[in-house]
Amino acid sequence: MRVLVTGGAGYVGSHTVRLLLEAGHEVTVYDNLVYGHRAAVPCPLVVGELADRERLVATLAAGRFDAVLHFAAYAYVGESVADPAKYYHNNLADGLALLDAMRAQGVDRIVFSSTCAIYGEPTRLPITEDTLQLPANPYGETKLAFERALRWYGRAYGLRSVSLRYFNAAGAHPDGSLGEDHTPETHLIPLVLRVALGQAPHVEIYGTDYATPDGTCLRDYVHVLDLAAAHLLALDKLATRGEALAYNLGAGRGISVREVIAACERVTGRRIPVVEAARRAGDPPALYADNRRARRELGWVPRLSDLDTMVATAWEWHRRHPTGFDEPPAAR
Numbered sequence: 001m002r003v004l005v006t007g008g009a010g011y012v013g014s015h016t017v018r019l020l021l022e023a024g025h026e027v028t029v030y031d032n033l034v035y036g037h038r039a040a041v042p043c044p045l046v047v048g049e050l051a052d053r054e055r056l057v058a059t060l061a062a063g064r065f066d067a068v069l070h071f072a073a074y075a076y077v078g079e080s081v082a083d084p085a086k087y088y089h090n091n092l093a094d095g096l097a098l099l100d101a102m103r104a105q106g107v108d109r110i111v112f113s114s115t116c117a118i119y120g121e122p123t124r125l126p127i128t129e130d131t132l133q134l135p136a137n138p139y140g141e142t143k144l145a146f147e148r149a150l151r152w153y154g155r156a157y158g159l160r161s162v163s164l165r166y167f168n169a170a171g172a173h174p175d176g177s178l179g180e181d182h183t184p185e186t187h188l189i190p191l192v193l194r195v196a197l198g199q200a201p202h203v204e205i206y207g208t209d210y211a212t213p214d215g216t217c218l219r220d221y222v223h224v225l226d227l228a229a230a231h232l233l234a235l236d237k238l239a240t241r242g243e244a245l246a247y248n249l250g251a252g253r254g255i256s257v258r259e260v261i262a263a264c265e266r267v268t269g270r271r272i273p274v275v276e277a278a279r280r281a282g283d284p285p286a287l288y289a290d291n292r293r294a295r296r297e298l299g300w301v302p303r304l305s306d307l308d309t310m311v312a313t314a315w316e317w318h319r320r321h322p323t324g325f326d327e328p329p330a331a332r
């Protein structure tokens with residue numbers, strides 16, 4: 001297939017591009033490089049904004065794409081609370097501009113990066129796709145609103161879509177050439193590994209008095225290549241006109257903050273000093289997926305999502321690339 005990947009210079013997108021190319025697809029990345037990295041893109045790259053309708057339409061027209069994988073978005077929960085306009089514009093309004101450009105060019109297949117943040121703080125675990133969707137922040141709201149737009153665009157215009165609701169992406173390509181490089185970094189495993197590298201003195205644990213086995217929050221970590229693989233399966237699934245599907249992508253179990261830190265000590269052989277801090281507002285005690293629908297309907301099997309593999313692959317990346325992709329600012 002010919003595939004356009006928005007946000008393909010970012011963390012999950014770049015790993016997915018790698019798998020697409022390995023599977024023989026023709027890939028073009030469309031990314032504004034605000035958070036992405038040119039060095040992470042091994043295929044044609046169009047540096048552009050989703051909001052740049054002319055460029056988007058020209059890119060779609062030139063590539064005669066069969067499908068779009070849509071990763072481009074902002075994904076900082078705290079920032080979305082402080083500046084919701086930024087999130088509504090980028091994740092929702094500019095995302096809709098993409099759908100309109102696709103319609104104009106007759107591209108009718110899309111796989112969308114959704115998130116477990118659409119569920120907010122669920123009252124029952126594990127989270128199924130039918131769990132009440134009640135986002136607790138603008139980030140989750142914009143993702144849910146986009147999913148709903150996909151459903152209505154499907155009914156009215158025949159758009160075929162799969163929304164993949166990722167839990168916590170983690171790990172890196174096992175060959176050590178591709179990994180996570182966010183600025184700022186808010187994800188737990190890279191933050192802990194920074195301490196192992198001597199780049200930070202300690203890691204903070206926000207809340208040690210939750211009603212969880214060791215008092216710290218539980219999250220569902222899933223290897224970035226397992227997420228990437230799900231996109232290829234989703235592309236195969238987009239057979240029926242007008243259909244809008246949604247799948248949870250988590251490994252299906254909760255891992256605590258202390259368990260992550262212990263795994264990082266085990267894998268790196270280095271001690272990780274911790275500082276216990278107060279809970280953060282809006283952090284649910286536990287989030288983990290029921291992933292049976294993705295297993296059943298997509299044939300998805302998370303193969304690399306055991307904790308030590310995720311940490312070991314992330315460690316290989318961070319150890320080899322202690323300053324990330326390390327591009328001079330001008331190249332971004």
Ligand SMILES: NC(=O)c1ccc[n+]([C@@H]2O[C@H](COP(=O)([O-])OP(=O)(O)OC[C@H]3O[C@@H](n4cnc5c(N)ncnc54)[C@H](O)[C@@H]3O)[C@@H](O)[C@H]2O)c1
Pocket residue numbers: 006007008009010011012013030031032033034035036037048049050051070071072073074075090094113114115116165166167168169170182
């Ligand atoms: N990483 C996770 O744990 C996680 C979990 C759930 C959902 N998601 C979703 O998955 C997607 C990818 O996440 P990630 O961690 O790879 O993020 P990322 O920031 O590494 O990648 C996003 C990419 O999109 C680009 N981008 C953003 N806005 C754009 C715009 N308007 N026009 C063009 N390019 C734009 C950025 O430059 C970046 O390269 C996001 O949509 C995110 O919301 C991620």
